[in-house]
Amino acid sequence: xxxxxxxxxxxxxxxxxxxxxxxxxxxxxxxxxxxxxxxxxxxxxxxxxxxxxxxxxxxxxxxxxxxxxxxxxxxxxxxxxxxxxxxxxxxxxxxxxxxxxxxxxxxxxxxxxxx
Amino acid sequence: xxxxxxxxxxxxxxxxxxxxxxxxxxxxxxxxxxxxxxxxxxxxxxxxxxxxxxxxxxxxxxxxxxxxxxxxxxxxxxxxxxxxxxxxxxxxxxxxxxxxxxxxxxxxxxxxxx
Numbered sequence: 283x284x285x286x287x288x289x290x291x292x293x294x295x296x297x298x299x300x301x302x303x304x305x306x307x308x309x310x311x312x313x314x315x316x317x318x319x320x321x322x323x324x325x326x327x328x329x330x331x332x333x334x335x336x337x338x339x340x341x342x343x344x345x346x347x348x349x350x351x352x353x354x355x356x357x358x359x360x361x362x363x364x365x366x367x368x369x370x371x372x373x374x375x376x377x378x379x380x381x382x383x384x385x386x387x388x389x390x391x392x393x394x395x396x397x
Numbered sequence: 398x399x400x401x402x403x404x405x406x407x408x409x410x411x412x413x414x415x416x417x418x419x420x421x422x423x424x425x426x427x428x429x430x431x432x433x434x435x436x437x438x439x440x441x442x443x444x445x446x447x448x449x450x451x452x453x454x455x456x457x458x459x460x461x462x463x464x465x466x467x468x469x470x471x472x473x474x475x476x477x478x479x480x481x482x483x484x485x486x487x488x489x490x491x492x493x494x495x496x497x498x499x500x501x502x503x504x505x506x507x508x509x510x511x
Contacts, residue, residue: 286440313497315497315498317499324501324502325487325489325504330496330497338496372441374499376497385431385443385446385497386497386499387443388433388441388442389440390438390439391439391440
């Protein structure tokens with residue numbers, strides 16, 4: 283079974299631009315979560331989607347948004363990019379995500395650099 | 398609120414030596430705990446998880462972890478380190494009841510010398 287895929291793997295943008303990242307979950311998984319990884323803050327939860335609805339949200343500004351499609355694929359968007367948005371963005375999928383024990387499987391990440 | 402503390406941002410061992418990576422958690426509900434490994438320029442790979450079935454959990458690549466409620470710990474061990482174990486290791490606790498959102502520790506970089 284194919285794992286979680288993320289596109290693109292690398293992205294370079296300038297301040298003020300916007301960016302869209304894509305995530306395809308493992309087949310049959312309906313929950314998709316997004317995390318931001320930086321050297322200073324570590325791994326931080328952005329949001330989770332299930333059945334095309336945002337079910338949980340971390341403490342990030344409104345510039346960060348996402349959506350999920352009927353085939354469970356998900357996109358996240360960052361508008362008005364800032365230098366501090368440079369990070370590895372990780373997507374994780376799980377079967378349903380509604381219980382603590384549901385395991386999340388991670389993709390390889392998208393490395394975003396903001397200049 | 399839940400949190401995870403990983404003692405030591407870097408741990409160095411010799412090949413063949415015991416690996417011990419420390420993780421302490423704080424949780425207001427019975428915790429579900431995970432260890433993930435991250436190799437350079439890659440995502441996170443699940444090593445093992447604790448879901449209350451057994452306190453000693455065996456994972457992939459010879460790793461295991463023991464859940465100790467009295468010490469609020471979930472340390473990761475491996476009897477004999479291999480060069481290929483060099484990576485960053487993250488301990489995580491899942492969210493409040495009803496959510497699988499993970500709260501991660503800061504990570505521990507394992508360095509293995511020949």
